[in-house]
Amino acid sequence: MTIMMPASDQAVLARRDEIVAALRAIVPGEGVIDSAAEMVPYESDGLMAYRQPPMVVVLPDTTEQVSQVLKYCFEQGIKVVPRGSGTSLSGGALPLADGVLLGLGKFKRIREIDFDNRAVVTEPGVTNLAISQAVAHAGFYYAPDPSSQIACSIGGNVAENSGGVHCLKYGMTTNNLLGCEIVLITGEIIRIGGKSAETSGYDLMGIITGSEGLLGVITEVTVRILQKPETARALMVGFAQVEAAGECVARIIGAGIIPGGMEMMDRPAIHAAEAFVHAGYPLDVEALLIIELDGPGVEVDELIGRVEAIAQGCGSTTLQISTSEAERNLFWAGRKAAFPAVGRISPDYLCMGGTIPSGALPQALARIRDLSEKYGLRVANVFHAGDGNLHPLILYDANQPGEMDKAEAFGADILRVCVELGGVLTGEHGVGVEKRDLMPEMFSEIDLNQQQRLKCAFDAQGLLNPGKVFPTLHRCAELGRVHVHGGKLAFPDLPRF
């Protein structure tokens, strides 16, 4: 591990037995895990390069238990790390040695399906896909579809504001939420929103979404569900240059077409995917676009024609249009398997996730190529082309001394390039521990202080998931001080009318 976490509180560690007993009094039976062997599965999340056994794992199954656990921890000054399914790719659920790992895995019940209000009320441990499955019989689905949707929990989706390949058209988690229940570190239970389109007062649900477990523990979620589009078809288009593919993306959007999904892969990613799944990808192109149109059949047919014309106008060298569901799925098979496909050609890989303005793609890929040479590490790029979310996969071998550090440095440089090109550090994976120390690349100290003041409004002691998102932790009292500048002269130098 190369990242510094907050120093462990020795006084808390010394009281471990007492703490475990107190937690057992709240959550009986198997809900408290304190043996080293049984805690191993909780040592890391989807970012497996970082591991840390927690002090103790607690798996409550009611909101009341969550409330009591948090209240106890608050009163005793014990840190808490919330965890859903543990699929975070940024280390958002990485435990702390002196912290309670609070797992929501037992919250597995869908509480209500309300088709009239197009809403599902669910416990946070329910998987993303299970929500869609529960409403599929009536033609509905839940739109955000992170690639981990079979495993990731809806509570985790809220904490990370998860996206997916369809979010250009259908939005991220934050755009598909109606309500939530959270428990603050004090144990206080707060309900926000419901089945209405908007919440009252400040948009606190909006700020909790994507807050990476730093503001509260999510114990119930109400999501909006949609009717499934009548049909979907895809085009698979190859280009001899990345620039031409980028131009094609810009012209499609410029023509007023928002595809259900628009993905790009570069040559190394195409080759790795084709070798793995034999999707029929062209191997003599530099960039491959998969463009999916969804909606009524007549609309999809019309838009396929328009996109085809745009692609040809941009000099596509290969172009296939799916004529069946099987073929559409085959087009996607390679893209969806891109990560494991890269995993086959390299002992290890690091997946990055910055966002750039789509138009800067050729520049970004050129810079990544230069960095690849500089670091002597191969890289394959997959890209949510419509919204500029880049996923470079850095190939390395952790058994080679120093190579993991090199891969991480390479990844950090890529994210710096994203920010430099007008983009951001992360489009959908979150900051977590992985990008924590890069936050100053994007935000000034003043920006970060304002974010931390907001944290203080929820958790003044900084007990919830400390060590994530923010590189430097400040005391709330210090952040809350208002500095009175200048003298008492009101509004100097301003024109008055």
Place this chain on the structure above:
Amino acid sequence: MDTLKIRDAKDVEDAVRAAVASEQPLEIIGHGSKRLIGQPMATNALLDLSSLNAVVAYEPNELIITVQAGAPLSDVLSLIDSRDQQFAFEPIDTSALLGTPELGTVGGMIGAGLAGPRRIRAGGARDHLLGAHAVSGFGDSFKAGGKVVKNVTGYDLCKLLAGSWGTLAVMTEVTLKVMPRPESERTLLLRGLDDLTANRAMTSALGSPFDVSGAAHLPASAFRADIGGLADLGSAGEALTLLRLEGITVSAVHRAKALAALLAPFGVAEILQDAASAAAWGAIRDVRPFAADGALGAWPVWRIVCPPAAGGALGQALSRATGGDVVYDWGGGLIWAALPPKPDAQAALLRARVNAAGGHATLIRAPEQVRRNIDVFHPQQEGLAALGERVRHSFDPRSILNRGRMTRGAAT
């Protein structure tokens, strides 16, 4: 009262710092189009952002536009319209409702966060604010969000700024998501449905795969006023239910036909085409039945947001209990209610029923004396209200910005 004419973001910092030092709260305005909304404030000076009016960058292919907060909304709408784009949340023009001449600024549009009919499909202002530069009540300029459509770096402060009515920070620059303007629109028109039946028809339409982008119902009584954009469609005594379909022409035509078939049990639908459809939805968006210069111009107007399927029953009960009028949008999830004047704008009665339906209500139009004495924004459960106040405090501990606009009694 002093008016401080802002030239740049640095001026805003200076003004806020000076206001902190002299303990003089500021009222933040652009064009002043929505000054009549909210609790009456206790402010000593106007911070006028109307000179911060530049378009900083417009990238149609990236689906983003960055403008200074004081940019006139009318100019920005024309600009994006010239590239066949729009703000998909359909910001409402409050001028007819409030009887003020101005459409307002982009900053005001975001600060108020009032979305129109397409909110059911495209989301609200909060879903389209991607980034902002703002000055907090500490007098510090800070950045929120970014300039790309997909971003999860740090807390999503943009969500808080949208709809905060200038009580958290002074936005100086905003980056918004723009979307293609649909090629065509069609509106299905059903006549003569009562509120409950119309609510069921809208629920059925919104639960269909036909991608409905507007679902509104105007009871017969809504037509007692002359309504631009709707006057041609109905005569007094006949309720109208409208369902909008947008997209490429072939698709809008196809879906209109399919939806008409689905809704056949509710009657034979007429179909409005592009300009007629747009005029009708403009009138609904801007709540023209309750226009300030119309028959109900003197009545207080409430904006009620509730679970959509509960809207019909709630609206009907409210109009029966008060003798008021209602207009439904968002498939029943948004109710505009104009109630006969009472000293409390009938807040107690209305809020009891709205609470029972799981909704919340904001008083959008009422005389200052009425707004002073009741909660303009919906009272929240204690813990949630306290959390909201701590959040406000984290941006503006001295209540320098629009002091008391969202909280009754906080102005003093």
